[in-house]
Structure formats: C-alpha cells, structure tokens
Amino acid sequence: MSAPVLDVKNLKVYYFTSRGTVKAVDGVSFNVAEREVLGIAGESGCGKSTLGYALLRLVPPPGRIVDGKIILDGVDITSLPEDEVRKIRWSKISMVFQGALNVLNPVIRVGDQIAEVLMYHKGLTKKEALDIAAQYLKLVGLAPDVLRRYPHELSGGMKQRVVIAMALILKPRLVIADEPTTALDVVVQAQIMNLLKQLKEQEKISMIFITHDLSLIAEIADKVAVMYAGKIVELGPSDAIFERPMHPYTQGLIRSIPSLRQRKTLTWIPGAPPDLRNPPPGCRFHPRCPFAMDVCRREEPPLVEVEPGHYVACWLYAKK
Ligand SMILES: Nc1ncnc2c1ncn2[C@@H]1O[C@H](COP(=O)(O)OP(=O)(O)OP(=O)(O)O)[C@@H](O)[C@H]1O
Ligand code: SF4
Ligand SMILES: [Mg+2]
Structure with a gap:
C-alpha cells in the first residue's frame, strides 16, 4: 500500500x-x-x-x-518554519472553514478574490487567473458570470460553492x-x-x-x-x-x-460533554455511559484494534 x-x-x-x-x-x-x-x-x-x-x-x-x-x-x-508552512497551506492542504460563508470579502468581486489566490501562489497574470477561476466555478456548478458578482449578490449555497472552489483551486492533496x-x-x-x-x-x-x-x-x-x-x-x-x-x-x-x-x-445520549479544562478521569465518557464500570472511572481505556482497521477505546473491549 x-x-x-x-x-x-x-x-x-x-x-x-x-x-x-x-x-x-x-x-x-x-x-x-x-x-x-x-x-x-x-x-x-x-x-x-x-x-x-x-x-x-x-x-x-x-x-x-x-x-x-x-x-x-x-x-x-x-x-x-512558518514561511515553509505558508508554501504548502492551500497548495497541499486546504480547508473550507466552519461558517465559511462569511470569509468572502463583501466589497471585492468573487472573481478578483479567487484570482488573488492564484496570482499570489502561482504568479499568474490576472487574465490567466480569471480563466482558471471560471473553470473552477464550472466544476462546482456555477456560471462564469458569478466572477463579476459581489458575495452579497449570491445565495448561501452559491457562496459555499465559491468557497469550495477556492479550497480546490491550487489542487491540494x-x-x-x-x-x-x-x-x-x-x-x-x-x-x-x-x-x-x-x-x-x-x-x-x-x-x-x-x-x-x-x-x-x-x-x-x-x-x-x-x-x-x-x-x-x-x-x-x-x-x-x-x-x-x-x-x-x-x-x-x-x-x-x-x-x-x-x-x-x-x-439521544443523556448529559453533556465535559469541560475540557477539567475532564473526568479514566474514560471521559464515563459520567454518561450506561455500561460504566469501576475501571472506567480510574483508568483511561487504550485504543485497541477489535477487527482489521477497526479501533475502539473502551474497557468493554480492552484487556486489563
Ligand atoms: N480560541 C479558543 N480559546 C479557548 N478555548 C477554545 C478556543 N476555541 C475553541 N476552544 C475550546 O476548545 C474546545 C474544542 O472546540 P472546537 O471548536 O474545536 O470544537 P468543535 O468540535 O469544532 O465544536 P462545534 O461542533 O461546536 O464546531 C471547546 O471546549 C472550545 O470551547
Ligand atoms: S470505557 Fe467503555 S464502558 Fe467504560 S465508561 Fe467508557 S465507554 Fe463506557
Ligand atoms: Mg467546529
């Protein structure tokens, strides 16, 4: 493999x-x-x-x-070092952020925002960058005229497509x-x-x-x-x-x-997740778990392979 x-x-x-x-x-x-x-x-x-x-x-x-x-x-x-990370961020690994609809700058046309990414990372001219931007809009199901629009002229779904296109445009791994x-x-x-x-x-x-x-x-x-x-x-x-x-x-x-x-x-599982400043000892799920045993309150369960490629961290499956 x-x-x-x-x-x-x-x-x-x-x-x-x-x-x-x-x-x-x-x-x-x-x-x-x-x-x-x-x-x-x-x-x-x-x-x-x-x-x-x-x-x-x-x-x-x-x-x-x-x-x-x-x-x-x-x-x-x-x-x-950070300058090395900057070279791989977006080009090798990219992210569509939670709440990404708000990451688009409202006063800059969509095309210019996408083109900027390509001009910065690939040194393309504006014209070259806009051509590629149009291809990526097509890939995510948007018409080329979206390039000339401002984010507020787009629906939530269209904005999310633009953000996805931006995350893909440098062909990250x-x-x-x-x-x-x-x-x-x-x-x-x-x-x-x-x-x-x-x-x-x-x-x-x-x-x-x-x-x-x-x-x-x-x-x-x-x-x-x-x-x-x-x-x-x-x-x-x-x-x-x-x-x-x-x-x-x-x-x-x-x-x-x-x-x-x-x-x-x-x-639904009763109770709420713990405060991560002070999580419970042992298995962090024990206060909500219907199967909790003494060991669960004391010791953290290891992540064990229960079948090929399938791992679980729970004392019901781990050997003490
Ligand atoms: N900037 C921050 N400063 C302090 N604590 C933070 C900060 N950001 C997140 N946390 C805390 O870190 C923990 C994990 O938060 P995170 O946002 O990663 O969770 P999440 O699984 O993405 O939640 P959600 O489903 O609500 O998006 C939470 O306890 C949160 O309160
Ligand atoms: S280790 Fe398993 S059984 Fe024990 S509390 Fe955690 S989830 Fe429940
Ligand atoms: Mg989150």
Missing part, C-alpha cells in the same frame, strides 16, 4: 486561557490515504475544528500544538471541509453533499469531512473517526462503524440518526 497522504500521530492541541488549559485535542492519531474521505464526527466542543486548524498550522492563540506529529506527504509540518453544509437549508445541503461526492469521484483529492451529523458522514466517508472530549474513541471503515458500532458513544450517536432508525424511538 502507498504511504498515506496524511499521518497524524499523538496530536495534542491545547488552549492556554486565563481560566485554565483547555485540552481540545488530546492525543489523536489517524491517517488518510490517497483519495480517501475520512469523516470526523462528534458533539459540539469535542475538538473537531481545533483539529482542522492544527492540520493547517492555524490554531488561533491562546491555542497551540503541544505535542505530536502531522506528516503530510512524508513531511512533518509541526516542525516546519487534502481538503478539510468543516461543517460545510450546517448553515444551509436542507435542499441546498443535499446539493452541496452531491457536489462533494462528485468531487470525490472526479478529483484526485483526499478529504477530511467534519460534522456533528453522522448521517452526512454515512453518505460520503470511507472511514470514520468518532471524537469525544478531545479524543478519538472509535475509528474504522464506514461500513464497520455503521453496521457494528462498538463504543457506547458511537452507538448512542447512531441511535440518534432519524433516517437510519425510522421505526424506533429516537434516543
């Missing part, structure tokens, strides 16, 4: 606030293969966006990467899409999901698709990582995760998907 495009090892990203240290990403390891889509799921505040920022070396202060490796195409980017459909209504959400699925087939890119909504992950991901309170609690091929979820948290998330469980009562 070829080397993964991205290999993340024991990544820790903390925010050092005046009220304590928020351990937002706390020892996370996974990889993404060529043309693979990894879905990252978990409730609000579990560290999904922080993980995305870290992969681009864009963690905002007071946050920083405190440990681990992020190996992109064989190069550990955690130790690169890996695109991170952070909740790319959350701000959109259901119909437009379905259209953007179809666009992403089509891009997955057509373009030779790997993708990390971040969402709190496991049903969206079921549509697009080859592999799934379930995060809880800064940690990956289950990781495996999509089929395995949806057909044989093992971690009680994953099981709870799946039970709460309406479309997959139409005939059963919808259940």
Whole structure:
C-alpha cells in the first residue's frame, strides 16, 4: 500500500486561557490515504475544528500544538518554519472553514478574490487567473458570470460553492471541509453533499469531512473517526462503524440518526460533554455511559484494534 497522504500521530492541541488549559485535542492519531474521505464526527466542543486548524498550522492563540506529529506527504509540518508552512497551506492542504460563508470579502468581486489566490501562489497574470477561476466555478456548478458578482449578490449555497472552489483551486492533496453544509437549508445541503461526492469521484483529492451529523458522514466517508472530549474513541471503515458500532458513544450517536432508525424511538445520549479544562478521569465518557464500570472511572481505556482497521477505546473491549 502507498504511504498515506496524511499521518497524524499523538496530536495534542491545547488552549492556554486565563481560566485554565483547555485540552481540545488530546492525543489523536489517524491517517488518510490517497483519495480517501475520512469523516470526523462528534458533539459540539469535542475538538473537531481545533483539529482542522492544527492540520493547517492555524490554531488561533491562546491555542497551540503541544505535542505530536502531522506528516503530510512524508513531511512533518509541526516542525516546519512558518514561511515553509505558508508554501504548502492551500497548495497541499486546504480547508473550507466552519461558517465559511462569511470569509468572502463583501466589497471585492468573487472573481478578483479567487484570482488573488492564484496570482499570489502561482504568479499568474490576472487574465490567466480569471480563466482558471471560471473553470473552477464550472466544476462546482456555477456560471462564469458569478466572477463579476459581489458575495452579497449570491445565495448561501452559491457562496459555499465559491468557497469550495477556492479550497480546490491550487489542487491540494487534502481538503478539510468543516461543517460545510450546517448553515444551509436542507435542499441546498443535499446539493452541496452531491457536489462533494462528485468531487470525490472526479478529483484526485483526499478529504477530511467534519460534522456533528453522522448521517452526512454515512453518505460520503470511507472511514470514520468518532471524537469525544478531545479524543478519538472509535475509528474504522464506514461500513464497520455503521453496521457494528462498538463504543457506547458511537452507538448512542447512531441511535440518534432519524433516517437510519425510522421505526424506533429516537434516543439521544443523556448529559453533556465535559469541560475540557477539567475532564473526568479514566474514560471521559464515563459520567454518561450506561455500561460504566469501576475501571472506567480510574483508568483511561487504550485504543485497541477489535477487527482489521477497526479501533475502539473502551474497557468493554480492552484487556486489563
Ligand atoms: N480560541 C479558543 N480559546 C479557548 N478555548 C477554545 C478556543 N476555541 C475553541 N476552544 C475550546 O476548545 C474546545 C474544542 O472546540 P472546537 O471548536 O474545536 O470544537 P468543535 O468540535 O469544532 O465544536 P462545534 O461542533 O461546536 O464546531 C471547546 O471546549 C472550545 O470551547
Ligand atoms: S470505557 Fe467504560 S465508561 Fe467508557 S465507554 Fe467503555 S464502558 Fe463506557
Ligand atoms: Mg467546529
């Protein structure tokens, strides 16, 4: 098998606030293969966006990467100087940010905003850049006249397509899409999901698709990582995760998907995720887990391989 495009090892990203240290990403390891889509799921505040920022070396202060490796195409980017990172950001790894509809500058025409990226990174002329911008608008299903429009003249769905085009335009190896459909209504959400699925087939890119909504992950991901309170609690091929979820948290998330469980009562996991300044000892899920045992309150469960490629961090499956 070829080397993964991205290999993340024991990544820790903390925010050092005046009220304590928020351990937002706390020892996370996974990889993404060529043309693979990894879905990252978990409730609000579990560290999904922080993980995305870290992969681009864009963690905002007071946050920083405190440990681990992020190996992109064989190069550990955690130790690169910022000017080297700037060369690979957007060209090798890019991100559609959560709430990205607001990242477009309202007073600059869409075409000029896209062209600027190409002129800066590729040294193209304005005319060359606008030609490529038009091709990418077509790729994301927009007409060339969108180039001349201002962002406020576009619908939410059109803006999201523009932002996706910008993330793809330098042909990165890996695109991170952070909740790319959350701000959109259901119909437009379905259209953007179809666009992403089509891009997955057509373009030779790997993708990390971040969402709190496991049903969206079921549509697009080859592999799934379930995060809880800064940690990956289950990781495996999509089929395995949806057909044989093992971690009680994953099981709870799946039970709460309406479309997959139409005939059963919808259940949600009671309680709320912990404060990441002071997470519970042992298994961080234990205060909400119906299966919690003594060991769960004392010791952190290791992530063990329960079947090929399927990992789970839970004392129900690990040997003491
Ligand atoms: N700039 C910051 N300063 C301090 N703490 C932060 C900062 N940004 C995020 N956090 C904290 O880090 C943790 C992880 O936040 P993050 O935004 O990564 O979660 P998320 O999984 O993306 O949530 P959501 O689903 O709501 O987008 C949370 O506890 C959050 O409060
Ligand atoms: S380790 Fe224990 S508390 Fe944590 S999910 Fe497994 S059974 Fe529940
Ligand atoms: Mg987020």
